[in-house]
Amino acid sequence: MHLTSEEEAMLAGGQGRATQKAMQILVALGKIYEAERLVRVSSVQVSGVSYKNLGDAGLEFLKGLAKDGRARVKTTLNPAGMSLTGWRSQGISSGFAEKQLEVIDAYEKLGIEISCTCTPYLAGNEPIFGQHIAWGESSAVVYANSVIGARTNREGGPSALAASLTGRTPLYGLHMRENRVPTVAVDVEAQPRVPEEFAAVGYFVGKEVKDGIPHFRGVKRATLEDLKTLSAALASSGGVAMFHIEGLTPEAALRAKGLETVTLTRKELEETRSMLNDDGSPDFVSVGCPHCSLSELATLARLLSGRRTRREFWICCSREVKRQGDEAGYSRLIEKSGAKFALDTCMVVAPVEELGFRVVATNSAKACHYLRNAGLKVRFMSLEECVAEATSGA
Amino acid sequence: MKLKGRAIFEGRAQGLALVSSSPMSFYGGVNPDTGEVVERGSELAGQSVKGRVLVFPHGKGSTVGSYVLYRLAKNGAAPCAIVNAKCETIVAVGAIISEIPCVDMVDVSKIEPGVRVRIDGATVEF
Numbered sequence: 001m002h003l004t005s006e007e008e009a010m011l012a013g014g015q016g017r018a019t020q021k022a023m024q025i026l027v028a029l030g031k032i033y034e035a036e037r038l039v040r041v042s043s044v045q046v047s048g049v050s051y052k053n054l055g056d057a058g059l060e061f062l063k064g065l066a067k068d069g070r071a072r073v074k075t076t077l078n079p080a081g082m083s084l085t086g087w088r089s090q091g092i093s094s095g096f097a098e099k100q101l102e103v104i105d106a107y108e109k110l111g112i113e114i115s116c117t118c119t120p121y122l123a124g125n126e127p128i129f130g131q132h133i134a135w136g137e138s139s140a141v142v143y144a145n146s147v148i149g150a151r152t153n154r155e156g157g158p159s160a161l162a163a164s165l166t167g168r169t170p171l172y173g174l175h176m177r178e179n180r181v182p183t184v185a186v187d188v189e190a191q192p193r194v195p196e197e198f199a200a201v202g203y204f205v206g207k208e209v210k211d212g213i214p215h216f217r218g219v220k221r222a223t224l225e226d227l228k229t230l231s232a233a234l235a236s237s238g239g240v241a242m243f244h245i246e247g248l249t250p251e252a253a254l255r256a257k258g259l260e261t262v263t264l265t266r267k268e269l270e271e272t273r274s275m276l277n278d279d280g281s282p283d284f285v286s287v288g289c290p291h292c293s294l295s296e297l298a299t300l301a302r303l304l305s306g307r308r309t310r311r312e313f314w315i316c317c318s319r320e321v322k323r324q325g326d327e328a329g330y331s332r333l334i335e336k337s338g339a340k341f342a343l344d345t346c347m348v349v350a351p352v353e354e355l356g357f358r359v360v361a362t363n364s365a366k367a368c369h370y371l372r373n374a375g376l377k378v379r380f381m382s383l384e385e386c387v388a389e390a391t392s393g394a
Numbered sequence: 395m396k397l398k399g400r401a402i403f404e405g406r407a408q409g410l411a412l413v414s415s416s417p418m419s420f421y422g423g424v425n426p427d428t429g430e431v432v433e434r435g436s437e438l439a440g441q442s443v444k445g446r447v448l449v450f451p452h453g454k455g456s457t458v459g460s461y462v463l464y465r466l467a468k469n470g471a472a473p474c475a476i477v478n479a480k481c482e483t484i485v486a487v488g489a490i491i492s493e494i495p496c497v498d499m500v501d502v503s504k505i506e507p508g509v510r511v512r513i514d515g516a517t518v519e520f
Contacts, residue, residue: 025487028402061464
């Protein structure tokens with residue numbers, strides 16, 4: 001792989017130990033994936049924040065890097081395992097909280113914005129079409145590639161961090177136009193109308209295409225919220241990093257001939273929805289996976305206005321979107337109902353299974369997928385049904 | 395026999411080969427404190443990777459696996475070297491941050507379990 005003289009200097013250790021380690025990671029990845037060179041990135045999203053996943057080893061690694069490493073480009077952070085300020089009322093143990101705050105402290109020293117959200121594109125990290133970026137967080141990767149048209153591979157925690165500390169990533173995979181063409185056509189015969197139907201479409205298609213690039217036909221309209229939940233679902237049942245929707249997404253004109261076609265009718269949609277439902281009555285309700293948009297907060301404020309929650313109800317969103325909700329008057333109406341904002345975190349990365357809950361109701365296919373893996377039972381429903389579930393008598 | 399591969403993290407090491415013919419997951423698959431393989435169904439289940447030359451086709455599973463290798467190294471329970479058919483992101487990153495010599499592009503089926511293996515840069519000798 002060709003390196004510039006500045007990159008050679010980083011690799012030789014001339015710009016500090018953390019930069020050297022980061023450059024070693026990028027060069028090794030470049031070698032493995034046969035990149036010709038590195039490319040400059042304009043934005044990074046770092047995953048690997050919850051202490052639940054990092055453990056002491058991950059924490060130690062981050063502390064080591066923070067000794068002399070600094071972010072060189074705009075870098076934001078994935079959600080943590082708890083709300084950074086409201087963890088006590090979430091029932092998080094002080095032992096866990098202490099470690100989680102040490103993780104955050106290390107990231108802050110590295111010059112990374114403590115945004116703690118899986119939707120950086122709603123909270124100030126907003127790449128534009130054609131930009132090279134290095135993002136972790138699988139749902140945001142799909143959204144950035146597909147909806148925005150920025151270019152990123154699916155980064156893991158350390159490789160995204162390495163990109164931040166050097167401002168570069170190896171040029172391979174989805175950074176190259178020729179690798180962004182669809183690999184499978186998906187004929188959608190049942191137009192999805194609401195976000196949970198988009199989630200079901202994504203969950204079904206992710207399983208079918210694995211790490212391919214689906215090209216949807218027959219989806220006539222979609223909102224930001226529809227595409228956000230579609231992205232998350234595609235990346236949880238499969239390893240999808242990008243999709244196209246004919247007539248809607250910016251690179252949908254990229255074509256490949258003779259693609260294998262998957263057909264999706266109302267039957268597959270209904271089967272997928274019912275497959276995401278276990279037995280049992282929910283004792284916990286949560287929305288905001290991926291983190292809620294301002295428009296979702298508006299809907300929640302309307303639905304919750306004048307009602308009282310009877311079950312634990314978490315509304316997961318970023319501090320930034322919550323702030324916008326405060327200004328718009330939504331947050332007050334939501335909190336008055338007894339619903340709790342779960343800022344900086346979500347039901348997937350917080351240790352929900354240790355908080356004593358057994359059955360979770362949610363509008364996210366992604367959350368259903370991961371909560372099941374953690375041993376919980378799930379009920380998949382619309383945002384409106386989640387509110388009804390949270391406010392209905394026991 | 396001497397095989398020439400590709401150095402992912404350059405270094406020198408020697409030890410007895412611990413060979414898995416199937417891909418390995420470190421996150422949830424290896425106890426990060428002891429090095430014991432705990433993945434259900436793995437042919438190495440119950441054995442320890444500590445101090446061994448760990449030979450397997452490639453990594454799989456969560457990217458958090460890189461941090462598991464780091465934790466093994468900090469606990470003195472890491473393999474002394476890793477040999478892969480085709481290294482991927484999880485193992486490569488793990489080897490680099492843990493400074494475990496790692497070589498790939500090697501025909502791993504040639505390495506018999508238990509033989510003494512010597513790693514030097516991109517060379518694997520046994």
